[in-house]
Amino acid sequence: MNSQFSEAQLQEVKRLTSRYPEGRQKSALIPVLHLAQNTFGGWLSKEVMDYVAGLLSIKPIEVYEVASFYTMFNLQPVGKHLLEVCQTGPCMLNGSESIIDYIYEKLGIRPGETTADGLFTLKTVECLGACGYAPMLQLGEHYREHLTKEKIDALIESCKSNRANA
Amino acid sequence: MADEIKKAPAAVKVTIDNITVEVPAGTTILNAARQIGGDVTPPAMCYYSKLEGSGGKCRTCLVEVAAGSAADPRPMPKLVASCRTTVMDGMVVKNITSDRVQDARAGVVEFLLLNHPLDCPVCDQAGECHLQDLGYEHGKEGTRYEFNRRTFEKEDIGPTIQLHMNRCILCYRCTYVADQLTDNRVHGVLDRGDHAQISTYISKAIDNNFSGNMIDVCPVGALTDKTFRFKNRVWFTKPVDAHRDCPDCCGKVTLWQRGDEVLRVTARKDEWGEVKSYDGKPGWICNTCRFEKKKASDWTIEGPTVINRHSVISQGHYLNKQQPKETIQEVMGGLKPRLLMDIHEVSEVNKLELSELPGAATSQQYKTNSNESSNKTV
Amino acid sequence: MGRKLLLEKAHVENIRSYDVYRKEGGYRSVEKALKTLSPDQVTEEVKKSGLRGRGGAGFPTGMKWSFLAKPEGVPRYLVVNADESEPGTFKDRYLMEFIPHLLIEGMIVSSYALGSNNSYIYIRGEYAWITHILEQAIEEARQNGWLGKNILGTGFDCDIFVQRGAGAYICGEETALLESLEGKRGNPRIKPPFPAVKGLWGCPTVVNNVETIAALVPIINEGGEEYAKIGIGKSTGTKLISACGNINKPGVYEIDMTISVEEFIYSDEYCGGIPKGRKLKACIPGGSSVPILPANLLLKTAKGETRMMTYESLADGGFATGSMMGSGGFIVMDDSQCVVRHTYTLARFYRHESCGQCSPCREGTGWMEKILWNIETGKGKMSDIDLLWDIQRKIEGNTICPLGDAAAWPVAAAIRHFRDEFEWHVTNPQEAQQRNYGLAHYADALAVPVA
Numbered sequence: 004m005n006s007q008f009s010e011a012q013l014q015e016v017k018r019l020t021s022r023y024p025e026g027r028q029k030s031a032l033i034p035v036l037h038l039a040q041n042t043f044g045g046w047l048s049k050e051v052m053d054y055v056a057g058l059l060s061i062k063p064i065e066v067y068e069v070a071s072f073y074t075m076f077n078l079q080p081v082g083k084h085l086l087e088v089c090q091t092g093p094c095m096l097n098g099s100e101s102i103i104d105y106i107y108e109k110l111g112i113r114p115g116e117t118t119a120d121g122l123f124t125l126k127t128v129e130c131l132g133a134c135g136y137a138p139m140l141q142l143g144e145h146y147r148e149h150l151t152k153e154k155i156d157a158l159i160e161s162c163k164s165n166r167a168n169a
Numbered sequence: 170m171a172d173e174i175k176k177a178p179a180a181v182k183v184t185i186d187n188i189t190v191e192v193p194a195g196t197t198i199l200n201a202a203r204q205i206g207g208d209v210t211p212p213a214m215c216y217y218s219k220l221e222g223s224g225g226k227c228r229t230c231l232v233e234v235a236a237g238s239a240a241d242p243r244p245m246p247k248l249v250a251s252c253r254t255t256v257m258d259g260m261v262v263k264n265i266t267s268d269r270v271q272d273a274r275a276g277v278v279e280f281l282l283l284n285h286p287l288d289c290p291v292c293d294q295a296g297e298c299h300l301q302d303l304g305y306e307h308g309k310e311g312t313r314y315e316f317n318r319r320t321f322e323k324e325d326i327g328p329t330i331q332l333h334m335n336r337c338i339l340c341y342r343c344t345y346v347a348d349q350l351t352d353n354r355v356h357g358v359l360d361r362g363d364h365a366q367i368s369t370y371i372s373k374a375i376d377n378n379f380s381g382n383m384i385d386v387c388p389v390g391a392l393t394d395k396t397f398r399f400k401n402r403v404w405f406t407k408p409v410d411a412h413r414d415c416p417d418c419c420g421k422v423t424l425w426q427r428g429d430e431v432l433r434v435t436a437r438k439d440e441w442g443e444v445k446s447y448d449g450k451p452g453w454i455c456n457t458c459r460f461e462k463k464k465a466s467d468w469t470i471e472g473p474t475v476i477n478r479h480s481v482i483s484q485g486h487y488l489n490k491q492q493p494k495e496t497i498q499e500v501m502g503g504l505k506p507r508l509l510m511d512i513h514e515v516s517e518v519n520k521l522e523l524s525e526l527p528g529a530a531t532s533q534q535y536k537t538n539s540n541e542s543s544n545k546t547v
Numbered sequence: 548m549g550r551k552l553l554l555e556k557a558h559v560e561n562i563r564s565y566d567v568y569r570k571e572g573g574y575r576s577v578e579k580a581l582k583t584l585s586p587d588q589v590t591e592e593v594k595k596s597g598l599r600g601r602g603g604a605g606f607p608t609g610m611k612w613s614f615l616a617k618p619e620g621v622p623r624y625l626v627v628n629a630d631e632s633e634p635g636t637f638k639d640r641y642l643m644e645f646i647p648h649l650l651i652e653g654m655i656v657s658s659y660a661l662g663s664n665n666s667y668i669y670i671r672g673e674y675a676w677i678t679h680i681l682e683q684a685i686e687e688a689r690q691n692g693w694l695g696k697n698i699l700g701t702g703f704d705c706d707i708f709v710q711r712g713a714g715a716y717i718c719g720e721e722t723a724l725l726e727s728l729e730g731k732r733g734n735p736r737i738k739p740p741f742p743a744v745k746g747l748w749g750c751p752t753v754v755n756n757v758e759t760i761a762a763l764v765p766i767i768n769e770g771g772e773e774y775a776k777i778g779i780g781k782s783t784g785t786k787l788i789s790a791c792g793n794i795n796k797p798g799v800y801e802i803d804m805t806i807s808v809e810e811f812i813y814s815d816e817y818c819g820g821i822p823k824g825r826k827l828k829a830c831i832p833g834g835s836s837v838p839i840l841p842a843n844l845l846l847k848t849a850k851g852e853t854r855m856m857t858y859e860s861l862a863d864g865g866f867a868t869g870s871m872m873g874s875g876g877f878i879v880m881d882d883s884q885c886v887v888r889h890t891y892t893l894a895r896f897y898r899h900e901s902c903g904q905c906s907p908c909r910e911g912t913g914w915m916e917k918i919l920w921n922i923e924t925g926k927g928k929m930s931d932i933d934l935l936w937d938i939q940r941k942i943e944g945n946t947i948c949p950l951g952d953a954a955a956w957p958v959a960a961a962i963r964h965f966r967d968e969f970e971w972h973v974t975n976p977q978e979a980q981q982r983n984y985g986l987a988h989y990a991d992a993l994a995v996p997v998a
């Protein structure tokens with residue numbers, strides 16, 4: 004895959020690094036990695052990380068160290084739609100386990116697995132700060148809250164017809 | 170500010186386990202305790218005085234501060250990491266005289282060993298491993314852990330250094346070496362929590378003339394010298410101090426020999442297991458000295474190395490061995506708790522004067538000599 | 548009806564936009580502070596207000612500000628902690644999502660008091676859409692002259708930037724947050740030095756929670772003394788509580804700290820009671836890290852006094868019979884819930900979120916999780932319960948940062964108050980897979996109050 008940012012994205016990298024004092028451009032690493040992950044297929048390959056290291060004039064290992072620390076960065080390819088279901092206490096009290104089971108029933112995937120067609124990956128995550136609206140999951144940049152089986156059905160349908168996850 | 174720096178640092182008094190010393194202001198509790206020496210010195214698995222920023226992580230050096238300072242004699246509520254806490258004038262510290270410290274330290278040792286493979290029989294570090302020493306001195310027999318131990322894939326980081334991540338205690342020392350001694354760090358700490366690991370991410374060779382020092386700072390057998398791999402047990406080798414004119418480093422080393430063969434070259438270590446300093450500079454050695462000068466003729470031999478750590482290697486009856494200072498009875502009011510294990514009481518192995526043997530020790534010698542030498546004392 | 552200072556306007560239509568916010572009296576505190584008060588006078592008002600940090604520890608904010616080192620020629624920074632990852636807590640999100648200008652306004656005033664010309668909001672990475680909301684609000688504020696150079700002609704320059712994290716609870720710990728903001732792994736720093744002396748990029752820095760900084764707006768508008776009149780004792784002002792679990796009306800509530808816990812759970816103004824006619828079993832009143840309390844100790848202190856929603860009253864009895872206000876994450880459990888399973892999920896959370904720097908936390912959290920899983924799934928032994936107790940005891944207080952304590956406390960409190968539920972799992976492994984233990988004797992059967 005071509006892992007180069009577009010001109011507009013390079014401008015964005017410039018804007019990000021300009022928010023810090025001279026010589027502190029490394030501070031932009033996490034925002035730039037978000038940008039890279041969004042741009043290059045939802046995950047960070049070694050090539051992408053090396054590219055980011057070059058952009059910020061830091062060593063590749065500094066990028067690997069950071070990318071592997073934070074759970075939002077995927078170091079392996081993931082499905083087109085990443086379903087991240089919260090499983091922590093407050094969500095568990097409100098039935099997150101049955102949501103995970105239901106997704107398995109619908110898609111045949113357990114946490115960590117991707118459907119054969121590469122459309123869905125299921126991931127369990129820890130508290131996302133939506134405990135009052137449990138059970139919940141994150142899809143792309145947005146939260147889906149007060150989940151029910153019906154809502155899961157609708158969500159999966161709309162992903163399949165490619166309307167969700169905008 | 171500039172004026173302040175010019176002034177010689179004021180001396181402060183600190184009392185550790187009932188022994189009072191005077192140290193320059195800004196000294197850490199650990200370094201003050203090292204001045205006293207012996208058993209009142211807390212064990213330190215991650216701190217390394219020559220590596221900036223090291224320490225604070227392993228928590229083996231925790232001590233109790235019974236009085237913060239003369240000005241504010243309140244005790245500190247939590248145990249503190251002695252390697253990262255500076256002394257104040259009139260501070261009172263308890264290490265081996267504190268039950269709380271002993272209890273917490275036993276906990277830390279148990280945590281450090283929890284996922285450790287305990288593969289000392291096949292580990293090249295055995296005999297000079299700080300974790301072994303720590304386990305003997307502070308550990309409990311048996312483990313309460315009933316789960317599978319965490320394992321990692323073995324990683325090759327070039328032709329000279331072997332990484333066994335399973336043994337790593339994440340002291341971070343090797344990353345500081347790479348940051349502070351080399352110009353291009355290619356390994357680091359990846360992932361987090363109980364999956365954190367030392368790695369290059371892509372099995373890259375660490376290629377830098379000072380990278381071998383990572384082996385010397387590693388307190389366990391996670392980073393070992395591949396050129397020495399399985400060649401011998403350290404306690405069967407004879408360490409001698411030697412030097413050569415090296416254009417890149419101080420050239421002052423310890424050769425680990427068997428007969429005339431040089432099995433391994435390391436930097437010289439002090440009684441805390443750290444690389445010795447010369448003229449205030451740490452005596453790091455370059456990879457040429459470490460990995461390529463394996464003939465006795467490459468070196469000018471100075472004489473047998475003084476081994477003064479209370480490690481198992483020092484049980485090898487080397488010449489010039491210095492016994493560590495024993496302060497324990499002094500500070501414990503004459504009591505003699507079982508803190509140190511005398512390897513002779515439990516081991517049938519090292520009852521020979523190794524340095525007196527002409528060549529390598531063989532099983533034959535153990536059979537014939539063990540009885541008569543067993544009542545020799547050091 | 549309690550007083551609302553932060554969320555009073557949160558439901559005005561379009562309050563998210565600058566024009567509406569301004570029309571409703573927004574940015575008055577900036578005018579007042581920059582034009583009529585010196586930076587030190589602003590700090591003085593904060594001290595008078597008795598405001599305590601809303602991020603969890605409850606440290607007096609005015610005092611924290613006065614510790615900030617002010618060496619000549621070195622920049623100082625204000626960093627707002629919007630990492631909000633403590634299970635049970637979602638109040639900062641609510642505030643930023645619905646009334647973002649309140650945070651921006653509070654930040655300008657605080658930056659003025661602290662002398663910070665570049666201030667940062669560090670927001671948890673998952674709150675991606677809130678990042679856009681905040682950036683939009685900042686842009687509007689800049690266009691209207693509240694940010695940028697020479698604000699209101701006073702000579703004070705200030706800019707605000709939003710930085711996203713990427714999934715790590717530990718980055719809520721202030722020094723881990725600063726590391727992360729510097730583009731590094733979120734490893735907490737070893738203190739001292741404290742951020743007030745050496746923080747962001749080695750410069751003096753104050754880190755405050757979102758709600759703490761938002762509270763600056765009413766404090767400056769009404770004056771510190773007026774603010775301090777709300778509440779009881781050292782619990783001054785209003786507090787956002789995010790309520791979740793088994794209650795009829797989960798959500799974010801602003802309380803003035805004068806109501807009882809019972810009122811908070813059962814009144815229609817707040818949580819609206821327990822659904823499906825079930826009974827209250829237990830509650831974690833201040834976010835997952837604070838001790839769980841059984842119903843009887845939740846509603847009344849050990850001395851038999853009514854427990855109030857204040858810092859002091861929630862902590863009454865210490866860890867033996869009390870808990871903490873913490874971050875205000877109020878997690879309610881009814882009699883159908885299993886304390887062992889809930890504690891297990893929290894142990895898993897802390898294992899997952901440990902940065903792995905120090906050995907007690909790195910190794911101990913995973914060990915506790917595994918033992919709890921055994922007990923929960925019927926494979927536990929009686930001795931495991933004592934072992935858990937011993938492990939948590941050896942983690943607590945012996946780690947670099949308070950995450951170790953935060954992992955130890957929930958386990959300790961669950962065993963302290965619910966030991967027989969743990970034992971029942973061990974002695975009835977089969978039955979424990981079929982049903983939950985229920986209420987037992989922990990909770991006095993409480994008559995459900997008629998609204």
Ligand SMILES: Cc1cc2nc3c(=O)[nH]c(=O)nc-3n(C[C@H](O)[C@H](O)[C@H](O)COP(=O)(O)O)c2cc1C
Binds near residue numbers: 599606630948950
């Ligand atoms: C593990 C851990 C996680 C924390 N998470 C948060 C958080 O998400 N948000 C927050 O405001 N404070 C959090 N804190 C507290 C901060 O370290 C810090 O005390 C707080 O931001 C100070 O702000 P305040 O004085 O306004 O409360 C956390 C602390 C620890 C130890």
Ligand code: SF4
Binds near residue numbers: 338339386389
């Ligand atoms: S490999 Fe050795 S030196 Fe490096 S962190 Fe692990 S134990 Fe420490």
Ligand code: SF4
Binds near residue numbers: 904905947949951
């Ligand atoms: S207590 Fe846990 S999170 Fe905190 S520094 Fe230690 S390992 Fe990291």
Ligand code: FES
Binds near residue numbers: 091092132134
């Ligand atoms: S527990 Fe699921 S969002 Fe908080």
Ligand code: FES
Binds near residue numbers: 212215216225252
């Ligand atoms: S030596 Fe002090 S914490 Fe490791």
